[in-house]
């Protein structure tokens with residue numbers, strides 16, 4: 001049962017092919033710099049002895065259509081599948097499902113139209129993903145395709161949380177409300193945590209911190225999302241690689257008045273030049289930690305600000321949940337930075353959160369615990385796998401819809 005997962009970015013296509021009988025990755029790749037003179041496709045596939053072979057192709061790719069042709073060709077050439085009809089289904093990551101999509105959804109013309117209508121809510125993310133879905137529908141005719149929305153897991157957030165304190169009219173006319181993102185990752189990680197702790201998913205209260213280039217905190221009560229740090233867009237909340245996170249909204253008007261920048265220029269500043277990069281010039285936490293270690297003040301400030309913001313959300317979500325069973329770190333920084341984990345939990349022992357330095361210094365591709373003996377909250381590191389979660393939800397949706405093939 002082969003499932004191909006696509007994640008389309010503005011100049012990239014990420015893909016992964018799974019055999020869902022044992023959830024093994026058969027092939028995976030990333031095509032970057034689409035539209036530039038030097039594109040780069042890094043493709044890995046399992047060879048006869050079960051190891052991964054890697055192919056790098058740096059021929060230029062003019063657009064996403066050519067990119068899809070290149071990916072289809074390399075998948076067939078490396079025998080990931082013989083024919084597109086070998087695929088049981090295709091899963092697509094969709095950034096924004098608005099209020100319309102609360103579940104993984106089989107893609108047809110009407111669904112595409114509804115998703116297109118959500119563009120004003122996610123102008124930077126949805127259009128390229130919709131264009132990608134159209135290319136996949138044309139390239140893989142007859143293969144069921146499912147959209148999995150980053151916002152869907154958060155549909156259980158109650159109205160007193162998702163409304164902003166602005167005139168109600170803005171909700172009705174402009175759909176201004178919190179939606180939340182990273183839902184696929186938060187859901188996957190929270191379920192994996194429950195399995196690790198051998199507890200029913202719907203019996204646990206968890207705070208999940210997805211700390212990657214994008215970052216989200218999620219408060220999950222008995223298996224349901226009840227609050228999250230991203231808002232109407234993925235710009236709010238935690239400090240991210242290049243996104244500012246929480247900000248006094250009046251700063252935007254102040255900038256416009258003083259600089260004369262357009263909306264688009266300010267949007268780009270806050271999305272692409274802020275966050276860690278804005279504070280210290282780098283957005284890779286590995287580099288920032290090294291710089292801080294060698295006495296670089298800007299890098300130290302970035303680490304201090306990052307940990308402070310993260311800690312603030314831990315405290316806030318502790319208050320929201322009342323009782324917390326597990327605090328979970330995931331994604332690139334959450335899984336790999338003992339320093340950020342330690343600093344974010346520093347001084348929280350009165351909340352029952354205490355980290356053991358030795359356990360925290362481990363590295364593993366598996367789930368591991370880092371809390372100290374006596375910590376009433378279990379603190380864990382749980383690797384995320386958004387692609388696998390999309391593949392799982394794709395299978396479930398196809399089977400529920402009775403459109404699956406054997």
Ligand code: AMP
Pocket residue numbers: 211212213214241283284285286289331332333336337
């Ligand atoms: P993601 O978006 O989940 O792929 O996370 C990417 C980010 O994880 C990178 O920008 C790095 O800052 C961070 N990262 C990856 N490995 C490490 C590491 N060993 N230590 C600190 N940060 C890391």
